[in-house]
Amino acid sequence: MQAKVTAVRFAPCCYQVTRLKKLFGSTCQSFGSHFIQHPMMSLLLAIALSCVFVTSQVAAEESEVVSYAGFQVWKIKPNSEEERQFILDIKDSYELELWNERRMTRDPIDFIIPPQSQTKLKSKLAERKISYVVVISDLQTAIDNQKTNINKTTSDSKAAYNMDWISYHRLNNIYAFLTYLNTTYPRLVQLINIGSSYEKRPLYVLRISNSSSAGTRPAIWIDGGIHAREWISPAVATYIIQQLVEVPANAKLLSNVDWYIMPVVNPDGYEHTHTKDRMWRKTRSVSNTSSCRGADPNRNFGYKWGGLGASTNPCDDTYRGTTAFSEPETLATSNFIMGKSSQIKLYLTLHSYGQFGLLPYGYDVVYPSDYNDLLALANNAASKFVNYRYTVGNTAALLYAASGGSADWVKSIGIKYSYTFELPDRGTNAFTLPASEILPVCQDFFPALDVFATKVATCCGAANSTTTIQPLTTNTTRKTTTRRPTTKPRPTTTTSKRIDVLRQSVLAPVVRRGVSINGYSR
Numbered sequence: 001m002q003a004k005v006t007a008v009r010f011a012p013c014c015y016q017v018t019r020l021k022k023l024f025g026s027t028c029q030s031f032g033s034h035f036i037q038h039p040m041m042s043l044l045l046a047i048a049l050s051c052v053f054v055t056s057q058v059a060a061e062e063s064e065v066v067s068y069a070g071f072q073v074w075k076i077k078p079n080s081e082e083e084r085q086f087i088l089d090i091k092d093s094y095e096l097e098l099w100n101e102r103r104m105t106r107d108p109i110d111f112i113i114p115p116q117s118q119t120k121l122k123s124k125l126a127e128r129k130i131s132y133v134v135v136i137s138d139l140q141t142a143i144d145n146q147k148t149n150i151n152k153t154t155s156d157s158k159a160a161y162n163m164d165w166i167s168y169h170r171l172n173n174i175y176a177f178l179t180y181l182n183t184t185y186p187r188l189v190q191l192i193n194i195g196s197s198y199e200k201r202p203l204y205v206l207r208i209s210n211s212s213s214a215g216t217r218p219a220i221w222i223d224g225g226i227h228a229r230e231w232i233s234p235a236v237a238t239y240i241i242q243q244l245v246e247v248p249a250n251a252k253l254l255s256n257v258d259w260y261i262m263p264v265v266n267p268d269g270y271e272h273t274h275t276k277d278r279m280w281r282k283t284r285s286v287s288n289t290s291s292c293r294g295a296d297p298n299r300n301f302g303y304k305w306g307g308l309g310a311s312t313n314p315c316d317d318t319y320r321g322t323t324a325f326s327e328p329e330t331l332a333t334s335n336f337i338m339g340k341s342s343q344i345k346l347y348l349t350l351h352s353y354g355q356f357g358l359l360p361y362g363y364d365v366v367y368p369s370d371y372n373d374l375l376a377l378a379n380n381a382a383s384k385f386v387n388y389r390y391t392v393g394n395t396a397a398l399l400y401a402a403s404g405g406s407a408d409w410v411k412s413i414g415i416k417y418s419y420t421f422e423l424p425d426r427g428t429n430a431f432t433l434p435a436s437e438i439l440p441v442c443q444d445f446f447p448a449l450d451v452f453a454t455k456v457a458t459c460c461g462a463a464n465s466t467t468t469i470q471p472l473t474t475n476t477t478r479k480t481t482t483r484r485p486t487t488k489p490r491p492t493t494t495t496s497k498r499i500d501v502l503r504q505s506v507l508a509p510v511v512r513r514g515v516s517i518n519g520y521s522r
Contacts, residue, residue, distance in 0.1 A: 065275075066276060066278070068143060069140040070115035071114055071115065072112070072136060073113070073136035073427075073430055075135050075427055076108060077130070077133075078105065080105065081105050084105050088109075096112065098110070099111065099431075100353070100430070101400060103396075103399060135429075136429070143278045146231075147278075162177075165235060166435060167435045167438075168438070169234075171271050174264060181246075185245055188208060188210055188254075191205075191206055192205045192206070192336075194262075196332075197283075198286075201271075202267075203262070203267070204263075204264075205262045210251075210254045211258060215258075218345045219258040219345065220259050220260070221259075221261075221337060221344045221346070221348065222261045222262070223261070224236065225265050226406065227281050227351060228270045228273045228280050231273070231352075231431070231433070232424070232433050232437075232438065233351055233423060234263045234264050237262075243446055244259060255457070260340065268329075281296065282295055282297070283297055285326075285327055295314075295327050296318045296319055296320065297327055298402070299311070300320060300327050301324065301405060301408070301409035302325055302404075303363070303405075304403040304404065305404040306320050307363050307364070309362075309400060309401045310403045320404055330406075333406075337415075341413050344415055345416060346415070346418075346419075346455070347406075347411075347417065349407055352423040352433070353425055354422040354427070355424050356390060356399070356421070357378045358407070359394050359419065360407055360408055360411040361396065362403070363408055365396040365401070368411060373416070377417060378419060380451050384451060385444050390421075421445075
């Protein structure tokens with residue numbers, strides 16, 4: 001993972017130069033002897049020169065492609081709370097990146113292990129007789145295999161667009177597909193540009209409706225690609241679009257419901273995973289106060305922003321951003337949803353990995369008063385899955401607290417049904433799900449939409465109050481208050497996997513990035 005330092009590191013440096021110039025009145029037009037003799041001007045000169053050096057260094061690093069050769073993914077299984085805490089202590093000591101964690105003591109924990117730490121960690125786990133499985137023996141090999149056939153022309157030479165679901169596609173292919181549908185099916189499809197990303201890429205939402213009166217029918221919102229590295233998410237979203245628009249047998253799904261689908265919420269990050277760093281998660285925004293780029297879009301929404309599971313460190317993968325909706329992607333998305341909030345009755349955000357159907361709330365173990373309504377519908381939808389087994393339940397109760405999430409915010413503005421679905425798999429391939437799995441995942445998931453559409457056509461009243469809750473003492477390593485509603489809903493398991501990986505604030509390993517900034521990797 002050499003040089004995963006693609007941040008504009010000179011930004012805070014140059015900021016300090018400007019600040020000193022204001023303080024001491026220098027125009028910095030020359031570096032004459034009088035300028036250098038002034039002690040503060042000497043400091044200013046040193047900072048300015050360092051800016052030049054760091055700027056050139058960052059430019060070089062921006063052009064580098066991150067390699068994960070030799071890195072492994074381990075699934076470590078504790079058998080007690082003591083062992084679980086020991087594993088988490090190791091994570092902190094070795095600055096390991098955690099990919100998947102669940103709340104229960106005996107649930108396995110997924111880590112990415114750099115080559116130089118593998119021997120020591122094997123020894124430490126053996127001493128404590130803690131079992132683990134190497135699920136990915138070389139991460140770069142898994143990445144290379146996943147990228148095979150990306151954007152190759154479809155085997156059907158007569159195809160109207162270069163889009164299929166047997167390979168992963170770059171952003172330009174996805175956007176060309178949306179544009180084609182907009183042009184070809186003008187009475188059914190409307191392509192809406194809702195804003196621009198930080199790097200000025202368009203943010204597209206596709207409206208699908210056979211109604212002659214726009215906005216008069218209840219609607220379902222689906223989004224994908226909030227986290228850049230979760231490639232299966234945009235793939236499933238685009239498959240849903242294709243099925244709704246081009247397959248006549250699915251016309252019944254348009255009978256009484258409109259659809260708003262945003263396949264890639266975070267286009268800058270998504271492109272970055274294709275060109276520079278496959279495991280990038282955040283947006284690509286630049287801050288004046290930090291050298292590390294981006295914020296976690298799923299910690300940046302404005303409900304309970306900045307609470308549990310959201311980092312204040314700009315170099316962390318779960319960085320919450322400078323303010324709620326600081327990222328242009330989350331701001332544009334929230335503005336559009338807010339404008340349609342009276343029409344949108346169900347919100348569905350697609351993530352990976354883990355095979356979970358997750359219900360509000362995620363900011364803590366808190367259940368909305370209509371939780372049982374949401375649970376019943378989610379269970380009914382998940383019962384349609386055949387090949388993949390999903391676990392359904394409250395986000396924070398199943399996994400961990402994560403504040404500032406999109407699904408929590410949507411619920412807070414009055415949209416009754418709000419869900420996060422963590423798509424396959426359960427960690428065998430993690431974020432490197434092979435392209436051969438795309439179509440099976442899509443085909444398995446699509447029938448659930450009939451359940452959602454049927455409900456939305458006949459519902460819904462908003463219910464956003466929170467149930468009065470009673471403390472429940474449990475063994476947990478997190479400083480969260482575990483709560484349950486009076487009806488005691490329990491997570492359920494149906495036939496088909498997980499939510500947001502890395503919702504905890506986790507320090508990324510210094511060693512895996514090659515160049516560190518203040519002890520952090522990005």
